[in-house]
Amino acid sequence: MPRFLVIQSARLGDLVQTRRLLLTLAERGETHLAVDTGLVPLARVLYPFARLHALPLYTRDAAAAARQAGEVLHAWHELDFTAVYNCNFSSAGTSLCRLFAPELVHGYRPGSGGPERSPWARRAFRMTEHRACGSLNLVDYWGHFAPDPIAPERVNPPAAGGGAGLGVVLAGRESRRSLPVPLLARIVRTLHDLMGGPRVRLLGSAQERPVARRLLRELPARMLGNVEDLSGKTDLPALVEAVRGLDRLVTPDTGIMHLAAALGVPVLAFFLSSAYAHETGPYGVGHTVVQADIPCVPCLESAPCPRGVSCLRPFEDERLPGALVGLLQGRADAAGSRLPDGLQVWTSGLDALGCVLRLAAGRDAQAGLRRAARQELAAWLGLTLPDMPDGVPRADAAAEETVRRWLRADSDWMLPPRRYS
Structure with a gap:
């Protein structure tokens, strides 16, 4: 059975927003989740299917942190992970990934000049230079670290009041x-x-x-x-x-x-x-x-x-x-x-x-560029977006060309791999 590790080294909201990625992996094999020690009780409630690994990310006790981290790394050394998903551009999380072969690590992995992004992360992250035109939710950014993630409607239930006020x-x-x-x-x-x-x-x-x-x-x-x-x-x-x-x-x-x-x-x-x-x-x-x-x-x-x-x-x-x-x-x-x-x-x-x-x-002055960015990211993943509702501007040719210039580089001509290696 495939075995996956997700490293989420940020805080409460980020743990919840890793939901699409984690639910996807849980359907494909044994899923492990590494989070800060303080978030383990919440992770246990949200992701009962995952085997949890507590990381001392925000403690001031350096000696205790080193001991605990050493125990976690020893446990990982004994496990044969099919793929590792590091969700954060941080020195702490990326350093942990040195334990694994680079080709197993998706998202952020160690490089010669510091953390490096995998192809999807690199392309999607380029939109942060044009944030006002962005339209990619962080849940989906992390969700697409894995190929063909679960359908969006399976991530969270539709919003409906429950009577509690x-x-x-x-x-x-x-x-x-x-x-x-x-x-x-x-x-x-x-x-x-x-x-x-x-x-x-x-x-x-x-x-x-x-x-x-x-x-x-x-x-x-x-x-x-x-x-x-x-x-x-x-x-x-x-x-x-x-x-x-x-x-x-x-x-x-x-x-x-x-x-x-x-x-x-x-x-x-x-x-x-x-x-x-x-x-x-x-x-x-x-x-x-x-x-x-x-x-x-x-x-x-x-x-x-x-x-x-x-x-x-x-x-x-x-x-x-x-x-x-x-x-x-x-x-x-x-x-x-x-x-x-x-x-x-x-x-x-x-x-x-x-x-x-x-x-x-209200008004959205960036609607055309926003739509073009979403179309470009979807196309790179092999997805087709539906027509927009009446009254929503389509991305015109100029907007599409602008976004292609933002998001594409010479080395990005190839689609991402669709299978686990």
Whole structure:
């Protein structure tokens, strides 16, 4: 039986977004998954079929980390892996791959000048130089590390409310990507009333407890009896149960957002700053994203913002709650007429390549280039995309030529291998 190893050296959201790759491999052989020690309990819940290997990626105890890593490498040395999938461009994960023959490693492997990308990773990654025109979800980027991955509709269930109320993710790791508390409170009040006064669960780590306290002060007294503050009170398996069955989750780009999508919970996400819905939006059918749309978005998370986080200003427009009401009631015209300038609303769906966002309100100046990029990536994988719905611009010849110039190199004339070696 083939035996596969997936190395996922990033954090919670990335572990969930490796889902298409892992589900694909599980149908083909014995699947092993290496993750940070702290994520093992969640990985056990999400991927019960996988044999887990705990990596000490974020510990400060160097001696203990060396011992634990040594035990993991010894175990790998005894296993005969058919293929190894390293998901991250990092020195830690790539160094681990030195244990394996280079031809067995897909994604990122050691090279003479540092980590090298395999052909699909190299081609798809070129779009990061033109992020505003991108349309490849990270789930599908990793999913296509394996040839012929499972169909996109088999990754996450369609979004459907489960009767457990409204979930609110308080903040993400990067403050620039999260909504300020007064604005978040206004949105929560609007949704709470629109949904008929459901239970509300506040979700986050212990670091978000101060945010929860500020949010509770902003909410009207009539709501407080319905609000349960779970910030810092759930371990990872308990977080799964807190999210499971919600009618909707309000969130920035976070790991909890990806967890909700994996559980079939409808997501209403707000993306700004370095967060870009076409890259890391919720995966599957039935999710909604409000995306900042100004010239500097998406930006680089590691660089300071020279514009005072100007991408936040459209979200603070008083018209946004009314636009959300129209949107969630299925009145696209009402949502579009009230949507502030500088925002887009996208709904999630699927095609042959994977998850794709479709514009529900706002304007998309990059639609032609976005479509051309998706067509080019799909063609390289031997996939055919369906015709776009009425009203969606097709990629014209100029856009297609521009994208070919971005994505192709002289060494890329050959299609990727379709079988395991």
